[in-house]
Amino acid sequence: MILAPLSLAETQAIMVSLKVAGLATLGAMPLAFGLAFVLARRRFPGKSLADALVNLPLVLPPVVTGYLLLLAFGRNGFAGQALSALGISVLFRWTGAAIAAGVMALPLMVAPMRQALDSMDRRLEAAAATLGASRWRVFATITVPLILPGIIAAVVLGFAKAVGEFGATAIFVSSIPGETETLPLAINALLQVPGREASALRLAVLSIAIAFAALVGAQYWQRRAARHRT
Amino acid sequence: MKFDVDIRLRRGDFSRHIAFQSDAAVTALVGPSGIGKTSILLAIAGLVRPESGHIRVAGRTLFDAAAGIDMPPRDRGLGVVFQDGRLFPHLRVRANLGYAHRASPVAIDAMAERLGLSALLDRWPRNLSGGEARRVALGRALLAQPAALLLDEPLSNLDPARIAATLELLAEASHSLPLLQVTHVLAEAKALGATVVTVAGP
Numbered sequence: 001m002i003l004a005p006l007s008l009a010e011t012q013a014i015m016v017s018l019k020v021a022g023l024a025t026l027g028a029m030p031l032a033f034g035l036a037f038v039l040a041r042r043r044f045p046g047k048s049l050a051d052a053l054v055n056l057p058l059v060l061p062p063v064v065t066g067y068l069l070l071l072a073f074g075r076n077g078f079a080g081q082a083l084s085a086l087g088i089s090v091l092f093r094w095t096g097a098a099i100a101a102g103v104m105a106l107p108l109m110v111a112p113m114r115q116a117l118d119s120m121d122r123r124l125e126a127a128a129a130t131l132g133a134s135r136w137r138v139f140a141t142i143t144v145p146l147i148l149p150g151i152i153a154a155v156v157l158g159f160a161k162a163v164g165e166f167g168a169t170a171i172f173v174s175s176i177p178g179e180t181e182t183l184p185l186a187i188n189a190l191l192q193v194p195g196r197e198a199s200a201l202r203l204a205v206l207s208i209a210i211a212f213a214a215l216v217g218a219q220y221w222q223r224r225a226a227r228h229r230t
Numbered sequence: 231m232k233f234d235v236d237i238r239l240r241r242g243d244f245s246r247h248i249a250f251q252s253d254a255a256v257t258a259l260v261g262p263s264g265i266g267k268t269s270i271l272l273a274i275a276g277l278v279r280p281e282s283g284h285i286r287v288a289g290r291t292l293f294d295a296a297a298g299i300d301m302p303p304r305d306r307g308l309g310v311v312f313q314d315g316r317l318f319p320h321l322r323v324r325a326n327l328g329y330a331h332r333a334s335p336v337a338i339d340a341m342a343e344r345l346g347l348s349a350l351l352d353r354w355p356r357n358l359s360g361g362e363a364r365r366v367a368l369g370r371a372l373l374a375q376p377a378a379l380l381l382d383e384p385l386s387n388l389d390p391a392r393i394a395a396t397l398e399l400l401a402e403a404s405h406s407l408p409l410l411q412v413t414h415v416l417a418e419a420k421a422l423g424a425t426v427v428t429v430a431g432p
Binding site for chain 2: 126127131145146
């Protein structure tokens with residue numbers, strides 16, 4: 001029944017999803033911030049190319065992204081060889097699922113931070129500099145607090161996207177219950193088996209709850225962060 | 231020489247030459263609106279880069295194109311009071327006043343007292359009137375213990391009572407450090423007994 005306690009398999013899928021999405025968001029965040037900063041503030045040759053590359057996972061079929069990841073992290077891929085030298089393999093591991101989710105979430109995390117950087121009043125940074133603040137202090141005490149709503153939006157969008165990622169994850173690390181089988185993969189598996197619709201529906205409701213909680217939480221934190229502005 | 235400025239500034243399609251020297255306690259750049267007075271102020275503060283020339287304030291060379299000197303704004307030690315205040319919206323008045331590292335809590339309280347801001351220290355900038363915000367901006371700049379104070383239209387949009395109080399403050403500040411004020415109203419410059427530098431059109 002839909003209200004029955006969660007089965008072990010269902011609990012596993014939730015735990016894997018949270019673990020994968022958590023690591024994906026955490027890992028992608030510094031990269032996304034760096035990219036947002038460089039794309040918003042710097043001019044360099046090949047910038048539009050870099051811009052397009054960041055956004056590529058957004059428009060590419062996820063299956064293609066998963067396949068490219070498989071090539072890169074496979075035994076003969078450049079990333080796979082580098083990692084295997086360190087004794088690490090992400091293939092068929094939840095860490096691999098986090099990589100796939102992180103790559104897919106990256107453009108969604110770059111966009112709100114870049115937009116926040118573009119729209120912030122840079123004259124406030126100049127004012128801080130005239131007060132003797134170092135570049136680092138201006139960044140930490142003016143820039144970051146002022147773009148905080150954008151950073152929060154990036155975390156939430158990235159996390160929600162990572163929880164929902166399906167195609168790239170399925171191709172890259174397959175669907176192994178308890179290891180790489182996230183909520184969407186588990187729902188897909190359940191829908192292939194006759195008589196498991198109730199379980200699929202419960203996981204679907206859970207997915208909705210997680211996404212909803214993330215969005216509501218984001219609104220709250222953004223309001224808090226922007227409370228005293230303008 | 232307190233201010234020794236001789237620069238070429240690019241504005242849009244043309245560049246213009248600005249040169250003045252002043253050893254007065256208060257120097258005023260006076261000229262009509264939109265003529266680029268603020269750009270001169272920003273260039274002295276290091277926020278706009280001149281094409282050539284030199285800027286010396288209180289005996290220190292801040293910019294010298296020929297010698298390859300271009301000090302970053304944070305090292306120039308100049309207090310800037312922007313026309314729009316530019317208070318940090320995410321910091322309360324106390325934190326705005328104390329943003330410069332050298333400002334101690336005692337100094338902040340004393341400055342707030344002097345500027346009539348003691349009751350406003352826990353306010354957010356968005357809850358300040360224009361005149362209050364201007365005073366916070368002035369206090370914030372003074373608490374950085376600058377070598378000189380640059381003021382962009384310090385009296386504009388203030389009511390008459392506030393103008394008198396602000397003039398008094400600026401006169402007091404001018405005893406301890408040189409002031410450079412930009413204004414389009416000659417009377418405002420006269421009120422501070424400023425040495426007037428007229429900025430003409432291009």
